[in-house]
Amino acid sequence: MSTNAARVPEGSPRGGALRSLSRFSWRRPGLKTFGQISAPVVAFLFVYVAALTALLIQGFWTTDSFTGKISHTWTLDNFREIANAPYPTIILRTLVMASAVTITCMLLAFPYAYFMVRIAGRRLRIALLVATVLPLWVSYLVRVYSWRLILNPDGALNWVLNGLGLPDQNIAYTNTAMWVVFTYIWFPFMVLPVYAALERVPYSFIEASADLGGRGFTTLRRVILPLAVPGLAAGSIFTFSLTLGDYIAPSLVGGPGSSLIGTVVFENLGLANNAPFAAAFAMVPLGIMAVYLMLMKRLGAFESL
Amino acid sequence: MKRNRFGYVALVALVTALAVPAAGVSKGSAVPTSVGAGEGKLTLVAWEGYTEKQWVAPFEKATGCKVSAKYAGSSNDMFNLMTSGGGGQYDMVSASGDASLRLIYAGAVAETNMALIPSYKDFFTAFQSPAHNTVNGKHYGVSLQFGPNVLMVNTKKYGSTPNSWSAIYDAKNKGKITIPDNPIQIADAAFYLSKVKPSLGITDPYELTTAQLAATVALLKQQRPLVKKYWGLASDQIDLFKNGGSTIGASWPYQVNTLKAAKVPVVGVIPKEGVTGWADTWMLSSKAKHPNCAYKWMQYITQPKPQAQQAVYFGETPVNKKACAVMDVLSKGSCAQYSGNAPESYYRSIKFWKTPIAACGNGKKNCTDLRAWTTAWTQIKG
Numbered sequence: 001m002s003t004n005a006a007r008v009p010e011g012s013p014r015g016g017a018l019r020s021l022s023r024f025s026w027r028r029p030g031l032k033t034f035g036q037i038s039a040p041v042v043a044f045l046f047v048y049v050a051a052l053t054a055l056l057i058q059g060f061w062t063t064d065s066f067t068g069k070i071s072h073t074w075t076l077d078n079f080r081e082i083a084n085a086p087y088p089t090i091i092l093r094t095l096v097m098a099s100a101v102t103i104t105c106m107l108l109a110f111p112y113a114y115f116m117v118r119i120a121g122r123r124l125r126i127a128l129l130v131a132t133v134l135p136l137w138v139s140y141l142v143r144v145y146s147w148r149l150i151l152n153p154d155g156a157l158n159w160v161l162n163g164l165g166l167p168d169q170n171i172a173y174t175n176t177a178m179w180v181v182f183t184y185i186w187f188p189f190m191v192l193p194v195y196a197a198l199e200r201v202p203y204s205f206i207e208a209s210a211d212l213g214g215r216g217f218t219t220l221r222r223v224i225l226p227l228a229v230p231g232l233a234a235g236s237i238f239t240f241s242l243t244l245g246d247y248i249a250p251s252l253v254g255g256p257g258s259s260l261i262g263t264v265v266f267e268n269l270g271l272a273n274n275a276p277f278a279a280a281f282a283m284v285p286l287g288i289m290a291v292y293l294m295l296m297k298r299l300g301a302f303e304s305l
Numbered sequence: 306m307k308r309n310r311f312g313y314v315a316l317v318a319l320v321t322a323l324a325v326p327a328a329g330v331s332k333g334s335a336v337p338t339s340v341g342a343g344e345g346k347l348t349l350v351a352w353e354g355y356t357e358k359q360w361v362a363p364f365e366k367a368t369g370c371k372v373s374a375k376y377a378g379s380s381n382d383m384f385n386l387m388t389s390g391g392g393g394q395y396d397m398v399s400a401s402g403d404a405s406l407r408l409i410y411a412g413a414v415a416e417t418n419m420a421l422i423p424s425y426k427d428f429f430t431a432f433q434s435p436a437h438n439t440v441n442g443k444h445y446g447v448s449l450q451f452g453p454n455v456l457m458v459n460t461k462k463y464g465s466t467p468n469s470w471s472a473i474y475d476a477k478n479k480g481k482i483t484i485p486d487n488p489i490q491i492a493d494a495a496f497y498l499s500k501v502k503p504s505l506g507i508t509d510p511y512e513l514t515t516a517q518l519a520a521t522v523a524l525l526k527q528q529r530p531l532v533k534k535y536w537g538l539a540s541d542q543i544d545l546f547k548n549g550g551s552t553i554g555a556s557w558p559y560q561v562n563t564l565k566a567a568k569v570p571v572v573g574v575i576p577k578e579g580v581t582g583w584a585d586t587w588m589l590s591s592k593a594k595h596p597n598c599a600y601k602w603m604q605y606i607t608q609p610k611p612q613a614q615q616a617v618y619f620g621e622t623p624v625n626k627k628a629c630a631v632m633d634v635l636s637k638g639s640c641a642q643y644s645g646n647a648p649e650s651y652y653r654s655i656k657f658w659k660t661p662i663a664a665c666g667n668g669k670k671n672c673t674d675l676r677a678w679t680t681a682w683t684q685i686k687g
Contacts, residue, residue, distance in 0.1 A: 050632060069388075086684045154548035172549060173534045196617070249485070252541070256532045257687040264683060272679035273381050 042139070053288075063202045063273065065164050070276065078280035093286055094260040097175070098243040099181040102236045105190040108183070110228065111236065112130035113194040117201075129195070144252050148172070151253070173255035180284065181253050182243050189242065190235035196225070196232025232299030238291060244285045261285050316572045337596065340604070344595040347602055349374040350398040352585070354619050359612040367472040368605070370598035380404035387413045393592030396599045399449060400588050402437035402658030403489050404673075407440075408443045410662070412464035414444045414588040419601055424607035424625055429654035437659045438586040444586035447603045450612075450621040452643075453582040453655050454485075454493065455573035457556035457564075459546060460600045470497045470576050472553055474524065479531045482544050483554030487536035488675065489658055491579050493555060494528075495521045496656055500578040511659040512580065512666055517680060518673045523683045535686055539563075546571060558643060559620045584624075584654040616643055 007244075025032035059078050063070050081087070116125050135143055150156045151172040158168045171177050201224055211217040247262030254260075261284060268278035296302075314383055346368045349356060352644040356374040365371055375395065377383040381402045385656055387398050387415050392413050399406055408414045418669050424428045425433065425447070432448035439445065456473070463481075473482050474497070476508035484490060492510040499507035516566060533551050534543040540562050546569055561573035603613060612623035621642045623632070629640040640646050665672040673681075 086687055089687065090683075148549075152544075152548045153550035188677055229534065251537050256529045257685050259683065267679060267683060270379055271381055272676055273384060274676060274679070 028168065055279045055282060058276050059283060061276045064275055066274050078277045079283075080283065081277060082213060086259075087281070090259050091261060092265055093175075094244060094262075094285075095288065096180065096238045097182065099262065100179055101186060101243045102190075102239045103240045104179070104183045105187055109190040109194050110189065110232070113191055113198050113228075113231075114224075116195055117198040132191050135185075136188055138163075140248070141252075143185060144181060144249055145176070147184065148253055151177050151180070172260075173253065175254065175258055177248055177253045178258055181249050182239075182246070185249070186239040186242050189238035190232075193234040193238075194228060194231040197228045197234075201227045208264075212259075230300040233296045233299040237293065237296055237301060241285075241289050244288065333638055336416050336422070338418065339599045340421055342598040343368050343370045343598045343601055345369055345371060345598070347372050347397070347598040348395045348595070350377050350383055350395045351375070352377065352401075354397055355399050355585075355615065357401060357615070357618055360606075360614045362603065364605045364611075368598065368601045370595070370601060372602075377569075383666065384411075384413075384577065387590060391592070392590055393594065395603065396590055396593040396595050397446075398588050399585050400438075400446070402584050402586075403660050405437045405586050405588065406440075406660040406662060407470070407675075408588060409440055411593060414445050415591040416595070417446055417589055417600075417603070419444050419447075420601055422447055422607060424609075424627075426609075427609075427627045428624045429626055429649060429652050431655075432584070433658060435584060435646065437584060437657055438588070446586040447607055448624040449587050450586045450616060450619070450623055451582055451584035451652075451655075451657065452558050452621040453575060453580045455556055455558060455559055455561065455580060456576050457542075457546070457554055457571055457573050459552040459569065459571050462552040466572060466574060467553070468574065468577050469510070470578050471501070473555060474528050474531075478553055479551040480533050480577060481550065482528070482532050483534050483536055483542050483551040483556075484528070484532055485542075485555055486537045486686070487655070488678040489661075490555070491518070491678050491681060492656070492658070492661075494525050496579055496581055498524060509659075509666060510656055511661050512672045513661070514665075514671055517520070517672060519678065522674040522681050522685060527633075529685060529687065543567075562620055562642070577653045579656065582657050584657045588627070616645065628654050 014156070016122075025035060035101075058070075061070050061072055061076050062075055071175065076258075077183045084099065101234070112128075116128050122129060133208075148155075151169075153168065153170065153172060155172070161169060205223055206219055214222065243260075245262050247260065247266040250258045250260050250263050251266075261281065265278045265282050267272040268281065308546070325429070332554050344535075349376045350373060353376040356372060361372050361374075375386065377386060377398075380401050382399050383400055384404050384407055386395060387400075387408055388411055398408070399586050400414075405414075414653045419433075428448060432451070434442070434444065435448060438448065443653055455471060456467065459473075467562050470493075472478060473484070495513055495517065496508035498505055498517075499510060502520070505517055505520050507513065513521065534541070534545055536545065536554075539557065542551070542554060542556060543563055546554075546560070546564055547567065556573065558573055561571055564571045579633055587603055589596065589603075595598050606615075607625055608629040609623075609625055609631050612613055612625045612628035615621075616623045616628060617632055617639050620643065623629075626645075631644040632640040632643070644651060661673060661675050661678050663670045663672055663674045
């Protein structure tokens, strides 16, 4: 067998260990598959699952607030605490904010992506795509701060409004400002999957719809929109989950009464040294996302990722 | 006789009560009586700007102790760096008052011998044994620098200069007030209440019973609709005063000076009720690997020149009263600007940050701790 293998012209000229390993794995395909995927699986287990498990376990412990040491006695107090004021309000506010941002991004992204796919020429399309992802090259903080400059009472927006003879807006440091900033920041994450979904709609479908008497709006409603739903759903996973975990925008552009889930987690980790409660509270967005992902899977979001 | 015995029992009980919180303190490490040869290395956890080359380089040259510093982002960061992995990774920390007691009670920092610090006698007496770094007469580190939390006002836009903290609780200033986003801010409100509502019986704004904390939280919840922004970074408040529509707020001398330099007409007022303030301490890890270099650092950093350099660089007040003259040499008028020459009564009037802990000064354990304060703060901000 080995002498035969040596005569085969193609393949690795090397013999020895590597060669016999390859032959061994060819004979046992199960082991071969295991060998190929074990490294990423181990990495996944350690990086994601282990970190999440450690987090979950912490949630059942408490810290001695005097010395800051974690005491490893099992308790459900942290999870019970979540039901107390003001946490339900904060969770609800975060959900409303994430939903509002997601819906706004969808409303803006669909016509934008549609224009890119169906109407814009090749050059314009590329220019628009670059313009969409361009903000992602700039630091997140710079983008948030630039919005502060726009929304400030003496900022650019009021300057423009005054120039047009309109009254001042006063939305700086409010939940409205936060909604605007989140919508702007997560917008590219919605556009790209919607663009990808729309691009996959064959032109023949639209022609077929027209042949069957479908006017523009009917075609949009009954052919294009249903095919874009997986893209919208995929984009919404990004916008929804990113809003759910963010704490920087609330602290920079939010005002009083702008605490989100991320703010509470940050304050308990960073200020109160109460990692167990932060861990327990971090389970809330995890639970919300699990439900959300199940809903989105039904809409076919994962076919468009 | 019986009465006597009761007194004896009460005394034992009192001593035990005092000794229990102190138990974490006294363990280990004999206090050194002399400083030996340097170990050639010193590792510090510091606030950014506290280990600048202009005063670190002369120290390294004179002592041969090579300084390496890690900057901490928050008091909690400092606490974690000094306690994680059992401590010992860093020799010293420039702890602020809202972390220092926690470090002491966690046993993370060691008692220091002030007889080995020559400049100690030149400290303002308010900083020789302040409550945030001295427990039961034992010193845990040397005081470094401090500053007041002032009432900042844009005199042009506000129209007048208020003389009371009541201005930041006044409905007529709705939408113009900026407040630091930090649970320790509860102490500011409690301090104000201790003056305007003596019936609450608040004697120390950092030692609040549940009822006193509830009253303070009620005041702060009333204040919330008036607040433009709870600021996290000093630069946020500077922005808000420059073009964000804020005209009045709780602030630090740093913002006042920065805004003045930018030609914004602000003043930093010490209202008639008095102010709270922060004070930093260089504390020695109980597991320091380079204790001799650490003592050399404490001896050096408390001298007038490095004290003045740091004060001018950072915009704070040195604890060494001899630093004043050097400050004026470095930057004309800076000593008066940062109150380096104020009478002793001024320093005594400042209620410096202390970690809120369950053990009240009265020996009882019925006070609200930082945990409770953080939860309360989350509720206040909503």
